[in-house]
Amino acid sequence: MDILFLLLPLSVVLVFFILGALWWAIDRGQFEDIEAEGERILSDP
């Protein structure tokens, strides 16, 4: 189980990356209007 000594810190770093991505998405306004994006697939081009 020695690999866990690598994987655990790696997972912590990964979490920080995910948090960064979340921040980026929120800042770009991707969560402003969730319903409209879902309905967009129903539109004709």
Next chain:
Amino acid sequence: MSSFSLASTALPAPPWPQSGVQDTSQAGQPTPLDDPREWDAFSRPRKDHPDQLESSVAVEGMHCAACSLTVEQALLGVPGVVAASVSASGQRAQVTWRPAQVLPSGWMQAVAMAGYRLVPLQDSGARARRQADTRQALWRWGVAGLGMMQVMMYAYPAYIAQPGEIPGELEQLLRWASWVISLPVLLFSCGPFFRQAWRDLLQRRVSMDLPVALGIAITFAISTVGTFEPLGPFGHEVYFDSLTMFVFFLLSGRWLELRLRDRTAGALEALISRLPDGVERQCADGSFERVAARRVVAGDVLRVHAGETFVADALVQNGHTQVDEALLTGESQAVHRGPGASVVAGSHNLSGTVLVQVLRAGQATRFAQIVSLMESAAASKPAAARLADALARPFLLAVLAAAALGAAWNWGQGPAHALMVAVAVLVVTCPCALSLAAPAALLASAGALARQGIWVRRLQALETLATVDTVVFDKTGTLTEEAMNVGAIHTRAGVTPQQALAMACALAKHSLHPVSRALCAAAPGEVQPAWHCAHVVELTGRGLRGIAHGNTQTAALRLGTATFCRVQRAPPTTGTCVHLSDRSGWLASFDIAERLRPQAAQAVEALRQDGVTVRLMSGDTPQAVAPVAAAAGIRDMQAQCSPDGKLALLRQLQAQGHRVAMVGDGLNDGPVLAGAEVSFAFGRSVPLAQAQADVVMPGGRLMDVAHTLRRARSAVAVVRQNLVWALVYNAACVPLAIVGWLPAWLAGLGMAGSSLLVVLNAARLATSLSTEGAATSLPLENP
């Protein structure tokens, strides 16, 4: 009438062929918006492309999600529009466009040709703030959620392993990893709790954030010590998973509450017409032009009609009127203002047309008033919430005492365990359910009503409305349609009906009374000789008088009731009759017929089924009132009530123990509306910022009164349910926590679950009753 004028240089024509349709349905909208000085009210430059502007507009006429696509395509088809995104649920659109290529009227017209109407939203400041708040709340919630999930994964092995199964270093690493992940949760997500708790400590107050902050701090402290000193007193167990879980649950409750508030505020804002406020300003040559209220500067001379608001502090130069300063003084007494008197920005001109000179122009536009009214509506605390707040302080002190008791009780089982028991007590007893109960339910109801086109100005009014047992309707403009028809015209010898109508119209266009507007609507366009009036005085309940100037003649005219015009004529059998007289006596009589609103009988029946007595009070003659009452199904009616008489009758009813709601058009019923427990301002004749009414219904549907009453009753029922639940929950969980049977994470789950339950119970109100003829399109058609 007044004409629009453009106070800027000539505009380039839009680069596509102008259609022949003149878009009169847009009520003269485009021109003022093409003025670049208007743009910063509803647009701002794009951050990375400063030559483009981003505008927020409300979209009217959308009734489904597919409509939003039509609007988007119409907008994107306009050369010069870079991007457009339309929100069907928010009934708004964001348009990015290049001023060098196209003007607002251009893309607004493109949408109009598609069948929808755009109205600029001048709320960019408030909306930007709300958007920033929402984003921050979402970020905090996201961090807490992600942290919770990760920390739980690291903590899970400790739950299922036998003692000694996990090697010491690995267990240490797991704890360290949990600690690292808890740091951003603490940093970002717990900020509001700590800040508020710190503020409370400084002010020696107790609020619900204090136990929460204390709980979080204690948990983090002992878990950190346990992580770095595994052999110390706190090293047996760490509680990062409990910490992140209850932060997440807490924030979930707050997130839902924020969404609810956001939706309510958004719906309320979308209801308000966002055209630049217009006011008539005198030009150098003496004529009047309509300009945006914000363009007014000190020294301008303005003409303010009855029913309009004074947009700036001004000195009356000409004319007499009654002014209502309730917005400022809180008193709904009409005060008289004549030449030389000063009027204050924000007060309403009630009766006559006056010429005023601006002393100070400022932020007192109708919009600013409405925003402040709206913010006060959202912030006003209903009685139940105030009660809950008063109870909160001793309750929270008891909570802190209970936490100490719990810690002491369990001290024998180790300090770590005892402290966690204290944390459990602190966390489980969050009284947010108590303070959330009333506002959540009332806000949800107000939001649902706002989507239906009913604007609740005071949340307290919903609570009071649930106790109302009598509803009094006004007749003219409320039960009957605002547009009245002019029937037969009788004139004296030598005067043609058209001339009489033109003279009456010269007086009537200075008044907002439905009869006056009916006369103006019936008047022929151009008639010789043309008449216009100055110095018009309107006397409530009696009529108008003024000096009319024609091409060759001058006449002192009186338009109104028979007694006011000093005319002896037999009143008609049904409907009203309005008389015109000059100095030499009777000139003409106009038969005015009114139509009952289509939903009148239905609304009265619905109210009666809810156990409410319906009455009718009107200043009109019995012959006019009786048929309306009969058609609507109202048995108790009172005719020929002066405004004082109405107030006296209202007081009489209240003395008998009835709780009365009054429905009127707001203009003439000011004191009565203020005197009733709940007041409804009805119809489109009233400028939206009428300070007296509790509920404003610009849509003009009588069934809305019955709907509002039903919603108010269900809201109060939900408030009671929520309060009962909060009390039961606290009574059950606190003893459990003190004894030590409630682990910290379960306490967090319980507390957040309780708050969530309260909010969701309230959110039920936002969707129920939606099948009762709710109109999802915006009700304002002609501002």
